[in-house]
Amino acid sequence: MSTTPSPQWVDYRAQLLRVTAHIHDHLAEPLDLAELAVVADLSPFHWHRIYHALMGETVAATVRRLRLHQASGHLAQTALTVTEIARRCGYPNAQSFTRAFRQFFGESPQAWRETRTDDLPWRTAAAAQPDGWPVTVRQVPAIEVAGVPHRGSYMRIGRAFETAQIQFAAQGLMRPDTRWLAQYLDDPFAYPEAQLSSRAGFSLPPGAEVAPPLQRFSLGGTPCAVLRYRGPYPNMRDAYQWLYGSWLIASGHRLADQPVFEDYLNSPRDTAPADLLSDIYLPLAPSAIAAR
Template sequence: MTHSYEDRIDRVTAYIYEHLDEPLDLERLADVAAMSPWHWHRVYSAMRGETAAAAVRRLRLMRAANELANSDASVEAIARRSGYDNLQSFTRIFAEAYGMPPARYRREGSHTAFNPAQNGAPTPHYAVEVRHLPAMTIATEPHLGDYMNIGMAFDRLFGRLGAAGLIDQSTRMFGVYGDDPSAVPVDELRSSAAATLSSPPAGLPVTTTRAGDYAVLRHQGPYADMRAEYNWLFGAWLPQSGRDIADAPVLEEYLNSPRDTAPSELLTILYLPLV
């Protein structure tokens, strides 16, 4: 029965990600879950740590932040795509979540610090540490498609590990990214949600991360802003570092969760594999 509930909630999570442009009321999501509309949202909240309505709002705003930072779409178009016909309502709700109105976020968000051509500033220097990482045993859940949607893989992974009692205080969360988003079509991007396991039980499929040197950069702020950081790492830091990039996935370690953390307070460590 537990697995049945996990499957239903996974189905709802995937539906939310794939239908953010459509109305997502509780009754429609209850139909997707094949559960009573009176009680299913309590099950979702208990298993996912946030209500379905909060998840829809968070994911729409996260996508909006990504479009503001990385596209030329108008604020009005982004607002409509996020489900807000009233621009003032979108502006207020976005500012509550991201600390500034959308137009200002596009001009002054943390992503602009990594784009000197945009803000006219000299090339910045950020603290990058070269660190040797040991191999880590991880459980993974694959994801194919837009990296910004990897959250649904994390939901599946932590639903599975949580049901098996394998999550504890020592668990670390990683994203494993195998493709260059500037060179691979977005629907073909390969990645995995991953979690470290201190003592995996027999029969659980696991893998290990690459042991070796990594360029390590700590990021604070919305996930959408990290694209500019990667451009700086590859285009400015790496050429002058004297190092070559290894043929291995990029790792991101997530130190907190967007479910209970403001976007401006999200902490992520980027690991760029080196030879």
């Protein structure tokens, strides 16, 4: 009597999570499709198509974007040489790194650094934005979000976003109007990088059910000062320094007991760094609207 073999189900989420974790942990090392297929434990003929369909970009584009994002952070916030940054970000030499950086950012690493730093280690470059940034104060409705926690440098929260994206898509929660949001609980000037806490996630459709490891949390539901920031993520420190050190002090608004959060209006996957748009939400006490 013949029997029909049971189907073998594959948890593609777990396998792609292994790949994204491996990429983030080995940016300084060579990364090729054959090696990542082994990490994913998927057929080399198909796994890259799965990744591309789910993540919205090729693996090569992911690796390039993450390496150059990390490099831009080193340039803006450390005194490391261009050669050392190239090595830490997986480039064999300063020349190949400079070519890739120029193609992505439109100028050389050294030129990019000089326009964004005054005196290293990092110091706010307020002169680059003498009139500050546009800020509006408005009531922000509560936003229901599902995501995952991140511990460590805020410059590496992309890893949490990719983990959350895989889970979000697998649970059928992604929509055309889904928002990318992050909440930052600690001041990066006050705590060591290893102790910084944040959460990365996506806005939920009404009535959506969420399964672990995604965690639900709410943002907004209070008046907020909303700063519109345009440009590379590493330079958002300038905007934060101005928002707290100039705008808030001059405004006299009382702060709510809630962490700041960010809403990313476009994606580094298909947007030049200079054109990235982000809204920084600074929660204010309920009297903020009444006092206007």
